[in-house]
Amino acid sequence: MADRLDESGIVPFLRAGPAPDRTRREGWQRWRRQRDLFTPAPRLSLEEYAALSPRRRGLHDIHRAATHMNIGLLETPMSARVTRLMRSRLRNNALNFEPGTRDGLMISGGGYLGKTETVCAAAAAFEDVWRDLHHQLLPPPAEGTRDLFVPVAYCRTPVRATPKGLCAAILDFYGAPLPKTLNAMIRAVRDSLRDHRTTALLLDDITRLRLHREDDQDTLDLVRELMDLNVTLVLIGVDIPTSGLVRGGYPNPVTGQWIVAPVSTGKSFNPAAATQTERRFDLVDLDPFDYDTEEGVTAFLAHLAGIEDRLRLFRAWPGMLTEGEMPEYLYRRTRGIVGLLKRLIEDGTADAIESGTEKLTPEQLATIPIRLGNMADRDPSEIPQIPENTSPSPGAPRRRGRNTVFDDHGPRSAEAT
Structure with missing residues (x-):
């Protein structure tokens, strides 16, 4: 996971050997030294991607998948x-x-x-x-x-x-x-x-x-x-x-x-x-995100914007995760728990690349269950309850006003003074 090109001009991104075991001194030191060394996939347009050789396109797709799996823990x-x-x-x-x-x-x-x-x-x-x-x-x-x-x-x-x-x-x-x-x-x-x-x-x-x-x-x-x-x-x-x-x-x-x-x-x-x-x-x-206050909504949107900036989907657009019904849908699916959100985004981006849609929408994410993998080594109290309703438009939804914290309301009128 270095930031240099190999002889073919491709940035290496595959991990050599097993993941470091942090419960051992050698594993902790290896993880500490390498924790910020992953190089994300470059941003390419569809035209640039189409101009690559089949081998390079395949490698770029794997690099994009690795990028989505290594978004990392964003600060909240x-x-x-x-x-x-x-x-x-x-x-x-x-x-x-x-x-x-x-x-x-x-x-x-x-x-x-x-x-x-x-x-x-x-x-x-x-x-x-x-x-x-x-x-x-x-x-x-x-x-x-x-x-x-x-x-x-x-x-x-x-x-x-x-x-x-x-x-x-x-x-x-x-x-x-x-x-x-x-x-x-x-x-x-x-x-x-x-x-x-x-x-x-x-x-x-x-x-x-x-x-x-x-x-x-x-x-x-x-x-x-x-x-x-x-x-x-x-x-x-x-x-x-x-x-x-x-x-x-x-x-x-x-x-x-x-x-x-x-x-x-x-x-x-x-x-x-x-x-x-x-x-x-x-x-x-360490609490989940709060979606009942303006400060909580703003923090959740900022977190989604940070995730969006790290995605490498060809048909993504600015605001894909932060505008429309997507923020409330993501919150409803994950209850503001960052680990569940990360898993949903990882599986969603993998589906978007595999299916060729190259974007995330509530309708697409609704088809993807959140699976937490092998829980054999976890205590039952460590496993959060996963919301079952995946519909992007549930019956009688709880509606909330649009977040206006960043709006420019202009100068105050004479009647308001």
Whole structure:
């Protein structure tokens, strides 16, 4: 996925090898370095496309399909709020050299809202800056640490969580050996975080902890203990406030931070955890688009315009996704959930290229169901409900006025003054 031409004059766009596994250090680093390197297909007119050789037309069609599948996660007002908070928290905690607990973050929201990609993108941007800073100020190895510098670690909570399972997931990221006993595994986790100078630990799918099992309660105790290791803990999960993870917690009326004490039941690996300093988290929700306010409609239209700019359909026109009944239809089909919108657009563009229509319309999209693929590794709470009504003109629709936020109403008349 480079931006240079090969010997045939074609921009390479196919991925070499499997997708990077971000739960391993090598995979995370590969993804971080390559996340912005994809080169979209060039914009060609139908005349320019017809002038190509059959082989070049076939390659261009594959490149267009790859472009539509790699639109990426466009920034929204909701994701920008998460990014700003993460950037500030990761930087401030990394610059704090005093011992003690670091305030953490909880990123909550429904399924397919882009929580993981938003958090990983923000963490990768922080790592880019932090690596550059260390390269300039601390180029040689630091005494008492390992040569391998790992500012950010990303792990997924095991489906059936236990303290040993979580320790194994963290150690697997570093490629470290797995001790046999729990105490030895905890020491190995502490050593890996310290020796690799890790400043941010991302724990995805944290709401797999149901807390009705003692193993889940003990695992949550372990998670909270990790905050004492000079590392910023970022927990990612579906609907965290109602999951039980903040059970017994309360928001600070001044700072808004959630104060969460360790659970007092279960056979914790550290029974004294309940008497430790209370842990502090900022809880932020990543919500779907809102279509009931002018600000929400404007943000949704801006998002659709960003997607439209990345499409490579020959018969597309300016406003194809943002004018007429299309915006409301897309919102009705996806309820403003960015993941469902992305899947519908991907399948719609593939159908438009295959059928030769080379455009998107509500009537065409109505024939395309939203399929989410293999859900075997997802918790049922992570799968959003997909609207069943695909008709572009449903009976008795909810009508809303046209968005007039960008209209020029001209000078005020004398009667209005």
